[in-house]
Every structure is written in C-alpha cells, then in structure tokens.
Amino acid sequence: MTTRTRPAELLTVRQVLDELGGISRRTFYRWRELRLAPACIRLPNGELRVRRDVLNDWLEDRAEGAAS
Template sequence: MATGTTQRGMLTLADLCTELQISRSTFYDWRAKGRAPRCLKLPNGDLRIRRADLDRWLTTMEDAA
C-alpha cells in the first residue's frame, strides 16, 4: 500500500499517479476525456480514488487490451 494512502481504501491523486507511473497532467487529461477511474471530489477540491474503483478500472483496461 502506498505511504500516502488514506483510510478506508482511498488513494490520493499522488498515490494513484505513483502507482500507475503517470504524471498528474496525464491523469487530468484522462479525466477530461472520461477515461480515468471514478473519483470523489472533496469539499476542499482534493480528489480521492477508491481502491475498489481503481481495481475495477484496471480490469476494464485489461479486457480492452
């Protein structure tokens, strides 16, 4: 598990980018195109990604390959 992983199986954007070895700009590009995993937007504007949503998203990427 990444060091910055939040409680309850949530990842920070930094965790996600580190795990997928992508830049923040790549993530935001994917998000703008509707190709990123589902995210939660917190009241302060920060994003969180549920581990389960990331795992499901990775499975769909595997099927599409």
C-alpha cells in the same frame, strides 16, 4: 470488522499516479477531461480521491484480453 462495513480505502491522486507506473499528473487530468480516468470523489476541500475498489475495477477493465 467485515468487508461490508469496512470503509473503502481512498487513494490520493499521487498514490494513483504511482500505482499507474508514475504517469504524470497532467496525463491523469487529461484522462479526466476525456472521461477515461477512474471515477473520482471530490472532497469538500477540492482534493480528489479514488476508491481502491474503483481503481482495481478500472485496471481490470483495461487488461489486455479483457472481455468486451
């Protein structure tokens, strides 16, 4: 399977919180309200997922010294 045809890895909110150093769920949802969080996908059952590539890009954009 090539990268182009491989489905994107979808992370749960818990996995995203853990990757961000254990921030609270409340903080993550506050960031969503303020449109500061990475883009999420809402599944039919109401749960949220974040694509791995979207999270990586979001983190890269926030790295200190990142070009504006």
